[in-house]
Amino acid sequence: xxxxxxxxxxSVKVARHYNSLQEVGLAARSRSRIFFxxxxxxxxxxxxxxxxxxxxxxxxxxxxxxxDLGCGKGGDLLKWRRGGINHLVCAxxxxxxxxxxxxxxxxxxxxxxxxxxxxxxxxISADCTKVEPQHLDQLTEVEP
Ligand SMILES: C[S@@+](CC[C@H](N)C(=O)[O-])C[C@H]1O[C@@H](n2cnc3c(N)ncnc32)[C@H](O)[C@@H]1O
Numbered sequence: 085x086x087x088x089x090x091x092x093x094x095s096v097k098v099a100r101h102y103n104s105l106q107e108v109g110l111a112a113r114s115r116s117r118i119f120f121x122x123x124x125x126x127x128x129x130x131x132x133x134x135x136x137x138x139x140x141x142x143x144x145x146x147x148x149x150x151x152d153l154g155c156g157k158g159g160d161l162l163k164w165r166r167g168g169i170n171h172l173v174c175a176x177x178x179x180x181x182x183x184x185x186x187x188x189x190x191x192x193x194x195x196x197x198x199x200x201x202x203x204x205x206x207x208i209s210a211d212c213t214k215v216e217p218q219h220l221d222q223l224t225e226v227e228p
Contacts, residue, residue: 095177095211102178107157130163137167151175153212158185161192164203172205179209 113119140148148169152160155174164172174189176182186207193202 095214099177099179099211102156102176103180105181107184126159126163129160130166133160133163133167137169147171149173151217155182155185157181158188161185161189165192165196169203172203173208174205175208175210175212177209177211182207182209 113122116122137148148167149171150164150169151173152164153175155176156178158174161172174182174185176185186205189205189207196202
């Protein structure tokens with residue numbers, strides 16, 4: 085009824101949608117209608133990440149760990165590398181995206197300079213609206 089609206093769980097739908105998105109290469113991305121908007125969005129995020137890390141370090145933290153809720157396919161991995169963080173926890177409802185994120189991280193690590201210390205990382209497939217952050221790694225996956 086209008087007074088007691090049904091609570092609909094969209095998590096499976098959301099996971100299915102993001103899981104079905106294909107990862108496309110740079111060439112295909114540059115032909116996208118939102119190419120410039122995406123670049124702007126990425127630039128803005130880099131600035132924000134830089135500012136926040138500066139604040140965190142200014143407050144005395146030497147070791148920086150980041151919890152990236154909704155990490156997707158790892159679009160921000162390079163930003164965290166540039167930020168010089170120590171540890172990254174990547175969580176997303178879409179298990180396929182989390183797998184791609186992990187491969188991307190492994191690739192980034194392989195291609196890094198021998199003397200460069202890349203942050204360690206953990207990858208978790210979970211609905212982040214349903215769990216306390218400290219329990220994230222005890223979760224089961226959302227079925228595709
Ligand atoms: C617009 S994408 C952003 C991906 C990534 N942060 C990036 O910038 O490339 C939003 C992401 O949020 C994830 N997401 C949506 N609802 C979620 C939930 N309840 N728990 C965890 N992840 C969720 C989606 O699966 C998707 O990967």
